[in-house]
Amino acid sequence: MMFGTFAPADQITVMLVVGGATLLISLLLFFTFAGGESFSRQSKRRLIEISQGEKTMSKPKSGTSARRSQDTSGIKLLDALLKRLIPNPDLLRSRLEKTGFKITVFKYATATVLFIANIFVFCYFLYGLPLMLAIPISIASGLFLPHVIVGYLGGRRIKKFMKTFPEAIELLCRGLRAGLPISEAIVTVGHDAPDPVGAEFRGVANAMRVGQSIEQGLWNVSKRIDLPDFKFLIIAISIQRETGGNLAETLGGLANTLRKRRQIKLKIKAMSSEARASAWIIGSLPFIMFFLLWLANGSYVMTLLEDPRGMYMIGVGLTMIASGVGVMAKMVRFEI
CATH class of the missing domain: 1.20.81 (Receptor-associated Protein)
Incomplete structure (x- = not known):
């Protein structure tokens, strides 16, 4: 196992640090599902008021219940569990509709559970990670991957539209x-x-x-x-x-x-292509060099993973890389 050379105290420290980071990512994803976009809601309400010449009225409950009945699994226990675990099902349902596929909330939740289970099996049984580390990694990855896939499908359909x-x-x-x-x-x-x-x-x-x-x-x-x-x-x-x-x-x-x-958008995309290419190269270069050094001298590189100080250095390096790539991505993104 990768943590076999650690002292017990060092193992606990590393697991707490990495587990805390993955827990933070899980909480961020949770609030992403739970929270809505207040500016978007105000804009929609204002546009409806302009088009109708009056304040927006609440939507009839019959249409909402008809739509929700299509998202049920037919099992009352599972439906009640989904309602408790998903804090904002309307926002999730709206994101699923943007993909153009008939993906219900139940199917999405099922796919998320399968992602979490498969990643846990891979991390714990195949890769040999400790249980305290495999659980938060599988939960964070299982929540993140379906969210990204749904967002990608919705964005691709809007661009095609x-x-x-x-x-x-x-x-x-x-x-x-x-x-x-x-x-x-x-x-x-x-x-x-x-x-x-x-x-x-x-x-x-x-x-x-x-x-x-x-x-x-x-x-x-x-x-x-x-x-x-x-x-x-x-x-x-x-x-x-x-x-x-x-x-x-x-x-x-x-x-x-x-x-x-x-x-204009295509012209801006062409003019900012150099900065986006630089962001890709700078962001991927450390990982490429790590892989090449691992192929050349694996024992030399694995010192980073076997020493607790190396784990802290990896965490700091990944944070700095993510910050730099995020700043460069923000610089080349314009609203027209």
């Missing part, structure tokens, strides 16, 4: 200029636009068929496509329905603005 969204607005404008009503133009976009834009507009068309208004159907889509660009479209349609005016001209200007914003 934004690639064809300006063209979808142009198609909507052409339908309005041809004399179609806004409802028929939305149906046309749903049939002709590629997914995920077409899929979302088809959902709006289906919502209109069952009696919902255009604005309500679009606001339901905005829960999955949480972008200000899409909310601009909803506000433009809402204002036109209340005050009148040339909606085709307004949406044409919106499509042109979105296309220019996308061009």
